Amino acid sequence: MKFGIVVFPGSNCDHDAYHVAKHVAGQEAVFLWHKSTDLEGVDAIILPGGFSYGDYLRAGAIARFSPIMKEVVRFARSGGPVLGICNGFQILLEAGLLPGALLRNESLNFVCKYVHIRVENTDSIFTRSLFKGQILRIPVAHGEGNYYADEKTIQDLEKKNLVVFRYSTDAGEITHACNPNGSVNNIAGITHPTLNVLGMMPHPERCAEDVLGSRDGLGIFQSLIRWYRSSAANAAKEEECLEI
Amino acid sequence: MPVFTARIIVTLRSSILDPEGAAIEHALHELAFSACTDVRVGKYVTMNVEAESEENARIIVDQACRKLLANQVMEDFTFTLEKAHHEPA
Numbered sequence: 001m002k003f004g005i006v007v008f009p010g011s012n013c014d015h016d017a018y019h020v021a022k023h024v025a026g027q028e029a030v031f032l033w034h035k036s037t038d039l040e041g042v043d044a045i046i047l048p049g050g051f052s053y054g055d056y057l058r059a060g061a062i063a064r065f066s067p068i069m070k071e072v073v074r075f076a077r078s079g080g081p082v083l084g085i086c087n088g089f090q091i092l093l094e095a096g097l098l099p100g101a102l103l104r105n106e107s108l109n110f111v112c113k114y115v116h117i118r119v120e121n122t123d124s125i126f127t128r129s130l131f132k133g134q135i136l137r138i139p140v141a142h143g144e145g146n147y148y149a150d151e152k153t154i155q156d157l158e159k160k161n162l163v164v165f166r167y168s169t170d171a172g173e174i175t176h177a178c179n180p181n182g183s184v185n186n187i188a189g190i191t192h193p194t195l196n197v198l199g200m201m202p203h204p205e206r207c208a209e210d211v212l213g214s215r216d217g218l219g220i221f222q223s224l225i226r227w228y229r230s231s232a233a234n235a236a237k238e239e240e241c242l243e244i
Numbered sequence: 245m246p247v248f249t250a251r252i253i254v255t256l257r258s259s260i261l262d263p264e265g266a267a268i269e270h271a272l273h274e275l276a277f278s279a280c281t282d283v284r285v286g287k288y289v290t291m292n293v294e295a296e297s298e299e300n301a302r303i304i305v306d307q308a309c310r311k312l313l314a315n316q317v318m319e320d321f322t323f324t325l326e327k328a329h330h331e332p333a
Contacts, residue, residue: 057287058315065312094315101317103256108263148260148318182263 001228002028004042006072006088008063009034013049013085016205021046024208025221034066044081044224045072047088049141049203059102059144060090069095081125081224082197086142089189089199098190098199099157100149106182110143114214115180117188117202118168121161124191125227126198129219135172136165136216138202140180145201147183147190154184165189165200245294247328248301254314254321255286289313292328301325 003021007014014031021029030040034052039045052063063069069091076082076097084092092098105111119127119134130136149157157163165188167179179186181201189200204217256262262284269283295301305323314321 057313061312061315093317099317101315103260103318104263106261106263108267150317 001044001225002030002040002042003044003046003224004030004032004039005046005048006032006034006068007048008050008052008066008091010052010054011048011050011087013087013203013205016203017046017048017085020205020208020218020221024218025225027221027225032068034063034068037067037071039068039071039075043228044083045075046205047072047082047084047091048205049086049088052087052091055087055144058090058094059087060092060094063087063091064094073097076192076197079194079196081227083126083220083224084197084199085203085205086140086145086201089201090144092197092199097197098192099153100147100190102144102201103146103148103182104144105142105146105180110141111145111180112139112141113180114139115188115202116168116170116172116178117165118172118174119164120166121164121191123161124164124195124198124223126191126220126223127164129223129226133172135168135170136202136219137170137207137214138204138216139206140202142181142201145181145183147181147187147201149184157187157190158185160193162191162193163187163189164191164198165202245296248293248295248298248325249328250289250291250293250301250305250323250325252289252291252305252309252313252321252323253286254289254309254319255284257318257320258284260318293325298325 005017018029119130167186169178204220207214208218264285265283272280293301309321
C-alpha cells in the first residue's frame with residue numbers, strides 16, 4: 001500500500017506520519033508537495049499536523065487553497081481514504097470535506113499532553129481494526145481543537161454515528177474534566193457518511209511504537225492497510241470473474 | 245480605475261462563546277471598568293480594491309470575505325468602503 005503525506009509550508013508532523021507508514025507499518029510512503037497536482041498513484045492521503053502557512057488568518061484557511069487540495073478533494077470524493085490529523089483536520093473542515101469548525105481551546109491554552117479517547121465508530125476505514133468502546137491513549141497538541149458545529153449538524157453527526165472518537169477517562173467515561181479543549185459532546189474525531197474521510201485532533205502518528213510510550217495510534221494505520229488488502233482482494237476477484 | 249479602501253471586521257458569531265473576549269472582560273472588571281460588558285475579540289483587515297464603482301468593489305469584498313477572510317461556520321463579517329486616499333502608482 002502506498003501512503004501520500006502532503007507537505008505544506010509549516011507542516012511539522014509530516015515526517016512522523018511518513019515514519020509510521022514506512023518504517024513501523026512497513027508500507028510504501030511518499031511526500032506530496034502542496035504545489036504539486038500529482039498524487040503519484042497513492043492509495044491513501046494523510047494531511048499531517050503542524051502550522052500550515054503559520055496558521056495565518058485561521059488554522060487551515062490558506063492551506064485549503066493549495067494546488068494539491070483540489071486533487072485531494074477529488075480523491076476523497078471518489079472514495080479514496082483521506083486522514084487529517086490536527087492541522088490536517090482543520091484543513092479538511094476549511095475545505096468542506098467535513099462539517100463544522102475548530103475554535104480556540106476553551107481554556108485559551110495550547111494543550112500538549114496524553115489524553116484518552118473512546119472509539120465510537122468502527123465502520124470507518126480508519127477504525128476497522130479497533131473495537132467499539134476501545135480506549136486509546138494518545139497525545140494531543142493544539143491551540144484550536146475545540147470542535148464546533150451548529151446544533152443541527154451535531155444532531156446529524158450523532159444520529160448517523162459519524163463521531164469516531166470522543167475524549168474520555170481511561171475507563172471510557174465521557175466527562176467535562178477529560179475534555180482538553182471544550183469540544184461539543186467531547187468530539188475528538190469525525191468521519192464523512194462515505195466513511196473514507198477522517199478528521200481527528202489527537203496524533204496517532206506520535207504513538208505507534210512502544211518506545212514512545214504508547215502504540216495505540218498504530219491501529220489506525222493497520223485499519224487502512226486492512227481496508228487496502230480487502231479492496232485489493234476484491235478487485236482481483238472482480239478481474240478473475242471478468243476473465244472467466 | 246478608482247481604488248477603494250475596505251475595512252473589514254471579522255468576529256465570532258454571537259451564538260459562539262468567545263473565551264478571549266470573556267477573559268478580557270474579566271480583566272476590565274478587575275480594573276474597575278465594570279461598565280464594560282459583552283467584550284468580543286475579532287480580526288481587522290484592510291485592503292485596497294480596484295473597481296469601476298463602489299458597488300463593484302462591494303461585490304468583490306463580499307466575495308473575498310465569504311470565500312477566504314471569514315469562515316461562516318463560526319464567524320460573521322462586516323465592512324466599510326471609502327475612496328482610497330492614495331491611489332497605487
